[in-house]
Amino acid sequence: MMSSLKTFVGFNLILLHAFCFINLSIRAAYSVSTEPEVRRLSFRELLRVRRQACADGTYQHDGKTCCLCAAGQHVKDHCKISADDRQCEFCQARSTYNSEPNSKMSCEPCTSCSHENANLEVEEPCTIYKDTKCKCKKDHYCTSGTGTCKICQPCDKCDSTGVKEPCSATSNAVCNEESKGLGGGPIAGIVFTVLFVVLFCAGLILLRKKIQERFTKPSDSPNTSNPVTDPLLPVDMxxxxxxxxxxxxxxxxxxxxxxxxxxxxxxxxxxxxxxxxxxxxxxxxxxxxxxxxxxxxxxxxxxxxxxxxxxxxxxxxxxxxxxxxxxxxxxx
The missing domain is CATH 1.10.533 (Death Domain, Fas)
Structure with missing residues (x-):
């Protein structure tokens, strides 16, 4: 009887030791595997919070690092305690803008396309995020491009010669050259006919003159040459x-x-x-x-x-x- 009791107690002690060993092993394993992971996640979270605090970058003011204001805004008050406690204010719509994150105390003025002699008109209106985009009015052009052009000139008209290359926003119209020779078949025929008549009449006049000279005595008075025409003289224009x-x-x-x-x-x-x-x-x-x-x-x-x-x-x-x-x- 005593032998059986000792055997039972010994077996229970063995089970108890085994349970304690397994429990300690599990705790040790959990402690080793999870503690570094908790510290790693906390560091990532800290970086994420810092990045969100200055999403557009930072600038220096009076020895402090402040967050930049976003595009479309300007700095109203610089930071005093933390980087993100600076105060930003939106630009005035259709009047001022800032196209990038900045540390400026004011916004840039919008470009005007309404100069009376510039021949410009608005292509894209000004917003708080971008400047006005101007373009030349109809039948006008600018060789420097519409983005930077300040004065557009009127396109040439080719009423008499016809257009060789049409006018565009960045180039003038190119007209066909004035005709220096004869035109088409009918025009050439008319011109040749007129020339033939003129030459024929000139020949008759010369022939008549020679006949008259043959039957007319030469004049005693010396021949006088034709007077030389004077050059052009200045006139009041x-x-x-x-x-x-x-x-x-x-x-x-x-x-x-x-x-x-x-x-x-x-x-x-x-x-x-x-x-x-x-x-x-x-x-x-x-x-x-x-x-x-x-x-x-x-x-x-x-x-x-x-x-x-x-x-x-x-x-x-x-x-x-x-x-x-x-x-x-x-x-x-």
Missing amino acids: APHLTDVAEIVGWKDMQAVARSSGMSTAIESALLSHPSDSDMWTIELLKRWVEKTGRTASVELIKVLQSKNKKSKAEKIREKLYGGNPAMQSCSA
Whole structure:
């Protein structure tokens, strides 16, 4: 009986020791495996909180690190205790903006597209996050691009020659060159017919002259040669500015002014008469005449001839000098 009791007590002691050993092992294992994990998660959480506090970055002010204000806002008060206790304020809608996170005490003013002589209009309105985007008005262009353009110029009109390349927001229209030769078949036929008639009449006149010389005694008086025509003389262009400007046109008037170093006068003429290309030409011609002086009428014809604009030069000569032989020259 005693032997059985001892055996039973011994077996229970063995079970008790085994239970205690297993329990201690489990606790040790849990302690080893979980404690580092808890510390790691707490560190990550701390980083996340710090990042959220200054999501757009930081800046330095009076030795303190402050959080930047978001785009569309500006700093009202700098931080004093913690990085995120600075005060931010929104920009004024349609008036000011800030496109990036910043530490500015104010917002940037929106760009205006309403200058009376700039020929611009709004493409995208200003918001608190971005500036106004301007573009050229219809039939105007700017070579520097719509994003930075401050003045748009009117596109050239090609009424007489036709458009070779249309005007765009960043380039002027390109007109076809004026025809220097004969036109189509019907026009060529008419021209050849007229030339034939003129040559035929000239031949008859020469033939008649020779016949008359043969049967007429030579005159005792010496032959006098035809008088040499005088060169062009300067005339006052003031009464003819409007007519001459209409003949020259804005494009060629710009070329005449640039050849005299008057690029600034071109921009001044554009701004003095907004959206009126005829007045631009008159104003620029007037300033060119004032700079050139009393010989302006002669110089204008010479410049146009040098730029292969002989048709316009001839029209201006007819307008200024008419049929006065004392003031014209075939070589002018």
